[in-house]
Structures are given as C-alpha cells and as structure tokens.
Amino acid sequence: MHALATIVKPLPEDLFIAHDGSAETRWEAMAGQGYHTPNDRFFVRNHTATPLVDAATWRLRLHGDGLRCPAEFGYDQLRSLPSRTVDTAIECAGNGRRFYGGQQGRTAPGTQWGLGGIGVARWRGVPLRVLLELAGIRRAAVDVLPQGLDAPFEHHGHVRRPLPVDKAMADVLVAYEMNGETLPPDHGFPARLVVPGWVGIASIKWLGDIEVATRQLFTPWNTEFYPGLTTQPVKSALELAWNAPLVYGRGQVIRGRSWSGNGRIVRVEVSFDGGATWHRAEHKGSRLAGAWLPWHITWVPRRLGEQTVMARATDETGATQPLRTPHHPFGYHFDAVVRHPVHVIPG
The missing domain is CATH 3.90.420.10 (Oxidoreductase, molybdopterin-binding domain)
Structure with a gap:
C-alpha cells in the first residue's frame, strides 16, 4: 500500500x-x-x-x-x-x-x-x-x-x-x-x-x-507517552534567530507570535531588562486572531553586547506565561517566558 x-x-x-x-x-x-x-x-x-x-x-x-x-x-x-x-x-x-x-x-x-x-x-x-x-x-x-x-x-x-x-x-x-x-x-x-x-x-x-x-x-x-495531555498552554516566540545581531541606538521592530490552546491571546508584553519592566506589544486589527496572534514592538538598544528579550502572553481565560514552570518528567508543556538572547553591535 x-x-x-x-x-x-x-x-x-x-x-x-x-x-x-x-x-x-x-x-x-x-x-x-x-x-x-x-x-x-x-x-x-x-x-x-x-x-x-x-x-x-x-x-x-x-x-x-x-x-x-x-x-x-x-x-x-x-x-x-x-x-x-x-x-x-x-x-x-x-x-x-x-x-x-x-x-x-x-x-x-x-x-x-x-x-x-x-x-x-x-x-x-x-x-x-x-x-x-x-x-x-x-x-x-x-x-x-x-x-x-x-x-x-x-x-x-x-x-x-x-x-x-x-x-x-x-x-x-x-x-x-x-x-x-x-x-x-x-x-x-x-x-x-x-x-x-x-x-x-x-x-x-x-x-x-x-x-x-x-x-x-x-x-x-x-x-505511557502523553498521559493526561489535552489542550496546549500559553506560549510566545520571537521571529528572530538565536543570538540575532541588533544595532546599538537604532530602533528595532521586534516581531513575534503568541498562542494558547485554551483561547485567543488578549495581551502580549515584552521585557528588555530581564523582567524588571514590561511593555505592551502592538498587533494589527481590532479582532484578535484565533490560532495565534502576530505582534510587534519597537526597541532602541542602549547597551552593547549580550542582552535578552522576553515576551509573555495572556489568553482570554486569564492564563499568563510564568517566569518559571514546574518540571515535567517528559518535558511537555513548557510554557514559561523564554529568555531569547540577542547581540547588540555598534552602528
């Protein structure tokens, strides 16, 4: 066959x-x-x-x-x-x-x-x-x-x-x-x-x-393999390479997507200082997308070298990505905020 x-x-x-x-x-x-x-x-x-x-x-x-x-x-x-x-x-x-x-x-x-x-x-x-x-x-x-x-x-x-x-x-x-x-x-x-x-x-x-x-x-x-798993949790990802080069002092449009198996994403926040402060990301259209939500935010890097960008989303049930998630023995459902490294280079 x-x-x-x-x-x-x-x-x-x-x-x-x-x-x-x-x-x-x-x-x-x-x-x-x-x-x-x-x-x-x-x-x-x-x-x-x-x-x-x-x-x-x-x-x-x-x-x-x-x-x-x-x-x-x-x-x-x-x-x-x-x-x-x-x-x-x-x-x-x-x-x-x-x-x-x-x-x-x-x-x-x-x-x-x-x-x-x-x-x-x-x-x-x-x-x-x-x-x-x-x-x-x-x-x-x-x-x-x-x-x-x-x-x-x-x-x-x-x-x-x-x-x-x-x-x-x-x-x-x-x-x-x-x-x-x-x-x-x-x-x-x-x-x-x-x-x-x-x-x-x-x-x-x-x-x-x-x-x-x-x-x-x-x-x-x-x-044995996927016990108790049904819906997927809230997650976010950046449309950037790992360790992407970004130019110091120049406005960078950071784009990403967030999603949840439990409903639409209603808010995305981004941090450029390790989670000390968070900034609301923007998205296009008045109706939030169902499968995942594309979003963007502008950032002007003010420090050279290795830095971290973090994005966290909240869905319509009120679930928000945590900074740390409980360990899963099979490695499923990692929903914590991912620390995405970037490299700020001179302009």
Missing part, C-alpha cells in the same frame, strides 16, 4: 533544525511569511517515517460498537462530502522542551525542541462529526480512536490516541488540504485529523482507521 521515506520534503538548514527523523521550524524563517506557516517550512514530527500512501487504494474505515452502521470512505468520496475550512495550530507536546534544561537547569528526556515545533495552517476537510453521523454514531459512544498508517512504532503498534466523543463531535476535522494545496506526504496525505487546541499527537496523520467505542479506550499514546 505504501513505501517509506524518512521525511519527503527538503529540509534546508536555513528553514529547519533537524531532530533525528523530525524537523523544527526556525522562527527567523517565519519573518515576513504572513499569518500561515508555509507548507515548505511547517515542522515535521514523525514517530517512524513518512509513508507514501496511494490515494487510489486508500480507505478510511469507521467501525466499533459505538456505531450502528460501520462505514468505509475512499479518497474521492471523502472529498465529495460537505467540507469546512479552519485556521488552527498544530503543536508538538514537547515544543520548548530544551528550555527545561537550558533555562531551568533540569533537562527533560526526548527531542530537544526549541519553540519551532508549531505551525498554523489553513486546513480544509470534512468535519469528523459528518463521518460519525453517516456511520450512525450511538448515544452510548464514549471514545473515538483514530489510527495512522505509518509504520508501527517499536512494539507499540500503529500511532493511535483516543479522543472523547464530545471533542470528536465538536470541532475536529478530517483534513485533505493544507494552505490551499493537497495535503503533503509529511503532513498526512491523503487525510489527517486536525484537533484544534489539543496537543499535536491527537492530530493523527495518514489516517486509515477510526474505532468508536462505548467504553473508554487506552493506548500507549494516552497512558
């Missing part, structure tokens, strides 16, 4: 940081790119390798005791169903993991992501609710278990992680387009789940099977 390649798309060093089978977007590569992360610089997180699936023979199978009439959909059939388009982020649960060690002095195991394990795209596809209703979802249904077609991961089998039926019926998408293009292989062709606000592992790529059960379901991906 499919052949294997590690990652299909090119990974130029000016766009990505390689991580042993995965690839992190460089934030400086997002400067001037508009609201969405272009497909060619969207991060890649693989458990094994990107499968090359033949759409002509691909089928999405829905089954389980939570359905009255199990169903199967081919690629053309899926694309003929009522569609929806959403702008939303997908973010690796370990995004920011390296700062547990580099900033808080206690390393966490796993891929040492900076902040580039996130991307926002315009996804088009069929609401999962539509498919579940066509298959006659029962009132007694409890969990929905999507499974990917990538190669089994070690002895754990295919990547799969259950969703509660309420979330599955609310806003989950079975996507087949990304930023107006056919879904690329590395991002789940021919179809993937997109689960707004939740950790990236929930957005199963290369979707091939969905079980609907009248009982709670458990897999290694919600017990």
Whole structure:
C-alpha cells in the first residue's frame, strides 16, 4: 500500500533544525511569511517515517460498537462530502522542551525542541462529526480512536490516541488540504485529523482507521507517552534567530507570535531588562486572531553586547506565561517566558 521515506520534503538548514527523523521550524524563517506557516517550512514530527500512501487504494474505515452502521470512505468520496475550512495550530507536546534544561537547569528526556515545533495552517476537510453521523454514531459512544498508517512504532503498534466523543463531535476535522494545496506526504496525505487546541499527537496523520467505542479506550499514546495531555498552554516566540545581531541606538521592530490552546491571546508584553519592566506589544486589527496572534514592538538598544528579550502572553481565560514552570518528567508543556538572547553591535 505504501513505501517509506524518512521525511519527503527538503529540509534546508536555513528553514529547519533537524531532530533525528523530525524537523523544527526556525522562527527567523517565519519573518515576513504572513499569518500561515508555509507548507515548505511547517515542522515535521514523525514517530517512524513518512509513508507514501496511494490515494487510489486508500480507505478510511469507521467501525466499533459505538456505531450502528460501520462505514468505509475512499479518497474521492471523502472529498465529495460537505467540507469546512479552519485556521488552527498544530503543536508538538514537547515544543520548548530544551528550555527545561537550558533555562531551568533540569533537562527533560526526548527531542530537544526549541519553540519551532508549531505551525498554523489553513486546513480544509470534512468535519469528523459528518463521518460519525453517516456511520450512525450511538448515544452510548464514549471514545473515538483514530489510527495512522505509518509504520508501527517499536512494539507499540500503529500511532493511535483516543479522543472523547464530545471533542470528536465538536470541532475536529478530517483534513485533505493544507494552505490551499493537497495535503503533503509529511503532513498526512491523503487525510489527517486536525484537533484544534489539543496537543499535536491527537492530530493523527495518514489516517486509515477510526474505532468508536462505548467504553473508554487506552493506548500507549494516552497512558505511557502523553498521559493526561489535552489542550496546549500559553506560549510566545520571537521571529528572530538565536543570538540575532541588533544595532546599538537604532530602533528595532521586534516581531513575534503568541498562542494558547485554551483561547485567543488578549495581551502580549515584552521585557528588555530581564523582567524588571514590561511593555505592551502592538498587533494589527481590532479582532484578535484565533490560532495565534502576530505582534510587534519597537526597541532602541542602549547597551552593547549580550542582552535578552522576553515576551509573555495572556489568553482570554486569564492564563499568563510564568517566569518559571514546574518540571515535567517528559518535558511537555513548557510554557514559561523564554529568555531569547540577542547581540547588540555598534552602528
């Protein structure tokens, strides 16, 4: 059905940081790119390798005791169903993991992501609710278990992680387009789940099977690897290279983006003095963006040498990034303010 390649798309060093089978977007590569992360610089997180699936023979199978009439959909059939388009982020649960060690002095195991394990795209596809209703979802249904077609991961089998039926019926998408293009292989062709606000592992790529059960379901991906993780916390990143050179005495427009899995960002503040004082960042438009909020602030550096820029955001629930976050044994959910070093040089 499919052949294997590690990652299909090119990974130029000016766009990505390689991580042993995965690839992190460089934030400086997002400067001037508009609201969405272009497909060619969207991060890649693989458990094994990107499968090359033949759409002509691909089928999405829905089954389980939570359905009255199990169903199967081919690629053309899926694309003929009522569609929806959403702008939303997908973010690796370990995004920011390296700062547990580099900033808080206690390393966490796993891929040492900076902040580039996130991307926002315009996804088009069929609401999962539509498919579940066509298959006659029962009132007694409890969990929905999507499974990917990538190669089994070690002895754990295919990547799969259950969703509660309420979330599955609310806003989950079975996507087949990304930023107006056919879904690329590395991002789940021919179809993937997109689960707004939740950790990236929930957005199963290369979707091939969905079980609907009248009982709670458990897999290694919600017990051993990502226990208890659902929505993503508040984070911020700068569209600057690490140790970026900035000119002394010259106004610098510092740009960044902030996001939260729990709602829109309502405020972003930036500090240039280690957190002693904070300044409100500006953003365009009267309506705050939902997937992430691009913002900017002007700074005139008045001291040569190494300095630090810090950004913290607050979302509509009132959650604000802390200066330090509790250690997580797996390195997930790093939401503390990141100390971004810059180098101020003479003009």
